Each structure stands twice: as structure tokens, then as C-alpha cells.
Amino acid sequence: MKHAYAVIMAGGSGERFWPLSTRSRPKQFISLFGGKPLLSLAVERLEGLFPSDHIYIITADRLVAASVAAASAVPPENIIGEPCRRDTAAAVAVACGVVRRRDPDGVVCILTADQLMTDAAAFRQTLADSVAVAAAHDAIVTIGIQPTYPATGFGYIELGETLEAGTVTGFTAAKRFVEKPDAATAAGYLASGKYLWNAGMFIWRTAVMLEAFRAYAPDLAVLCDRIIGTDSSASLRTCLAEQYPGLRAISIDYAVMEHVQNILTARGVFGWDDVGSWPALGKHFPADASGNVVVGSCERMEASDNIVVSENHLTALIGVKDLIVVHTDRATLICPRDRAQDVKRLLRAIAERPDGETYV
């Protein structure tokens, strides 16, 4: 693991867990799980696998201070702020440039800041195996997640042939990346056993990354080269400030993964969950006898199957069912469980209020 570097992607707009998460406190900073921010958990689960100075975080400029606080084990100079949002491809290019500048033999592990993994040891093992494979091959390694239900909220990786024993044991060639499916397609994916969830985790040598950018996203290869040419945190900041505004906003999946052929996939089985929105809390907290999931103080009277988050405040429910109720000091959300996806639309309406910026 001498040349391995973890780069945690920690952007996020804070919409799906509004009002607990906001633009200035996106999901990776909320502490619903184990009393710690998800970003802290993302760093902690790397413990023992990477020296702390091999861990990087790429986030928004405005979130650097919060990230430094949440990821106290990571050297502050390894926490890199993006001057504006340009989706994941740009951030991956930054990761490539920053690691290659330091270590031309570097293996970059692109990881996420806001997902849960209940079996950290299994995750570390899969990641270590992936680093070994990525170091030894001209390939991008991705960790796909064994699906547990026909999810329509994730992209999928279609698997090809299992590689021959003795070459890269346990890994499978990825046939293609596919976008979020409809429900019927998702059910077919699950039944086939040939699809994994794309969790956005990629492990590759910087040389392989650069080659992919040169072939499919030359503008990002230019960004990498510029970053490699910087020699300090200050010059890196200047470089990003100059380059970022002109970049396309495009995901790494669209920019690179859908084009490349040399992808090997590890099957991730470590209790992964992306905790996508409020209804997902039900999977992570025990319900009371009436099916209510409660975080914080909540008095219930003939109330059932609600999800309630109410810290430092008493939420009192009478006779309501299947609601999401989330209270924070500034705002309270009340909506049926099956309308959680409409929170994004709600936030656009709130942003247009005269005092909207206070709340989003």
C-alpha cells in the first residue's frame, strides 16, 4: 500500500436531508449515525490501511473549514477546496493531479464521504485487494455493490466474464456502466445476478487515469497537467481558481467510465448503504412497536410508521401515519414518506422566498 492514496469526494448540496442538511452543512456533516458526521466515519474506516497523510478530501471551498473539523485525522493541507461545482469528473482529475504531483507511481482510490458501511473490515479488505490489482494492471478497478433490492436510484455496472482463476482472482471484467433503470429493468438486473450497484468507488494508477482523460476528456487531462505543475498549496489554489470556471460540469461516469474498456470490478459486500434520503432512516434505526423511527424527543399518541428527527426539541404527534417530520432550529419539514423525493422541488420554492437563503 506504499503508493496508495485515498481521495474522498465530499461535495454535496445538502438537499436530500433538508432541513438537517443544508448547503452549508451537506449530508457528510450530519451526525445521525453513531453520533459522528458521515465524513468522520469515512475517514475512520480507512484507519490502518492508509497513513493519514495519504488521505485527501476534495470538497467545496466553503466547506473546507467544516471538513477540517470533521476529519481531524487528515492533514489540513490534504483537504482541497473546489472554487465552484463542476461535478465529479473535475474532482477526480484534481485527485489524479495532486497524487501524481507527489508520487508518479501513485494509486488513487476515489471514495465517497456520505455512505455507510457496516462492515469496515470487509471494506478495507476489498479496498486493499483493489489497490493490489490496480497497481499491477493497466485497468480501472471499481468496487460494485452487491444489490439487495431492485433500486432505481443507482446506476449499475453490468458484469462481463469472470476472469480466469490465477489472473485476477475475485474480480470480474465490467461490460458496461448503465444509468439509473426503471423499476422493471431494475428487477431484471437484480434477478440476473449480473449487475452491481455503481457506488462511485474507483481505484486506478495515475498513469491509467491520465491516459483515460487524454482519450475521452482532454480538457481534464490539461487540468491534471496544470495541477502536476504546481508546487504548493497556494499555487494549487491559484490553479484551481483559474481553471475551474471554464470546466464542463460532467460526472466521471459520463466523462470516462462509459467509454473505457479496461474496467475490473470487485464485488463489494460490506453492508454498504448510501442513506439516500429520509425514508432510508428506517433501515438504520429500530422502530417502536407502532413502526415509528425516532431520533431525538418525540411523544406519540396513536401515531404509526412515522420517521421523526427532533433533536433538542419535543415533537408531539397525535394520530398521524407515514409522515416524515424533521425539526431543526431553523426549519421543520413535514411530508408523507412517499413524497420525500419532492424535497428538492420544495427547496427550489423555498430558495425563492425573500428570506429563502436563511433556510436552504
Add this chain to the structure above:
Amino acid sequence: MKHAYAVIMAGGSGERFWPLSTRSRPKQFISLFGGKPLLSLAVERLEGLFPSDHIYIITADRLVAASVAAASAVPPENIIGEPCRRDTAAAVAVACGVVRRRDPDGVVCILTADQLMTDAAAFRQTLADSVAVAAAHDAIVTIGIQPTYPATGFGYIELGETLEAGTVTGFTAAKRFVEKPDAATAAGYLASGKYLWNAGMFIWRTAVMLEAFRAYAPDLAVLCDRIIGTDSSASLRTCLAEQYPGLRAISIDYAVMEHVQNILTARGVFGWDDVGSWPALGKHFPADASGNVVVGSCERMEASDNIVVSENHLTALIGVKDLIVVHTDRATLICPRDRAQDVKRLLRAIAERPDGETYV
């Protein structure tokens, strides 16, 4: 009106408007209407009819300071605290004693602190007429309210014969006081035209009051006599502290009104409303196009017919209907409109929480 005194009964347990009202801030202190506490409005509507030192307020000891603040026109020494709750009969006896001690010819107007009257001029006229009748007759005058719907939440006054013109014009003898009826009975009352709502307003000379207490509630007559014997605010406080714990808790209706014969009734038509609980807000605030009644900040998306109170806080609703949502700094209530009556039961459950006293 030289001998007339207004005594505003301002107790209350703060249950029906929880969490906006609490034990330490009962309904008369909430400022939903016209931006002023109901107690302030109750005092203001007496303006011009009583000199301010002829206005008394009887409240709980713990609410004296808040009452002094809300009723700044009333001399603080006229705001009398009860050392414990003993229902309305005891408070009326205190009113009798305090006024009689000062003015043996006093006419006491027992009024309420937490009701709305949209036509204050009409109310003042009715009250002035009632004082004149009470001063001239050995009778209790009560102001009944012309019913506007078949209410089951009020007691009623059954009217007897209209008095002959030339004797007491505009007043009717009360035949009896009846308790809260069921729905069918209430509909019959409304249809008959012979019933008025009992709003708890009584106008009587202290001599008439004492006589009624001597006949039907001798323990309260003793209380009156003790109070008449006091000669300062301090000795009044001592007297109440000594006497109150031993008193029965009984309403003036049960203790006196259901027994006496000499009751004259004025028909009150001045936009009276007791604003009984959260659903009643719908009568006093305009609804939006979807039937939502909102006080404060509330963002709605496909939400209809809700009642929302959310001051200094944003409440965001998606796709909910017929809910009552009330947010305060300490607690939030969420319940269907037709379950508002269960708030009292909810509060008993909340009071049993380890931190329950914080909220009720």
C-alpha cells in the same frame, strides 16, 4: 357606572393551545389576535366604561407578573393571585369580597380574559345596560351569547318569559342553566331560539352575591367575609393563602347559578368567540387558496386545509392535508384537525416524561 367594577377571571391551564400556550403562558397571554395577548384585549375593550382602578384581574399567583405586563392599564394592586386552583366559584367569591370591602354598593361584572369580541362597542353597551339592571334589581344579570351553530362545547342558558316592556326592557328571565349538550340536543336548542350560550359573564351587586353564597355555598360566603375584613394587599394575600387550600374546587355554575331563581339575561350580539382550540383559528384568519390557515412562515407544496402556526421558524409542508402544525421554540405539535381535543390527553403523557415539565 360609579359603583361598577369589572373583574376579569384570568386563570387557565394553557392546554388547548399547547404548545403555544403552556402552564406558565395560558391562552390569555398568547398574541395570535391583533398581535396582542387576549388579556390585553379584554382590558382594552373596557376602556371608557370603567376607570382603570375599577378593573380587577384574578389570576394564579404564578401568573401575576405576566398579567401585570399584559394589562398595563390596570393598577398592579388590582391584580390578585390565587395561591392554588379552586375553579371559578372561589374566584367569584374573591371578586365579591374585594369589591365589597371597597364599596358596599359595588356592582361586580365577572368577565373573562380569553375570549374575542369583534364588536367592542356593542359589548360595552350590553355591559352598561346590564350594570344598570343589576344595580336596580335583586337579580343576577348574565350576558348570554346568541348561538351561531349547535355548539356542544358550551353550557347553555334556557330562557323563560321575556320581561314586560317597561320593567326591564331587553332582558329575559333565565329559566335554568344547562350543561354542555350532545349534538342532537344542541341542534334542538339552536332551532328553538330559546337558548343562549353561557359565556361566564355575570353582573350583580355584592349584596346579591353574598346572599347567593350564604344560601348555596356558605363556605364561600365565609371566604367573602374574611376578605372584607382585610385592609391591605398584604393581608388579602395572607387571607387567601390561609383560606384557599381548604376550599372545594367547584364552578360558579354548579355552586350558585344552577340553584338561584333571580337571573336576568341579556342577549349578547357582539361577535363573541371563545376561540376554544386550534381548529377555531380557521374562523379568525383568512385561508389561502388551498384552505391553509397560516400564522408565521410556512412553505406549502400541494398541502391543503392545514392550520399552521410557526413564528420565527419556517415550517415546510409537502402533500399533507387537514393537519394542525404548531411550532414553538420548545415543542412542535402535529395532529389532524379532528383530533385537537386529544391535546389534553397528550399533555398528560408529556407531563410524565422525565423532562415533561419543560414542555407543558
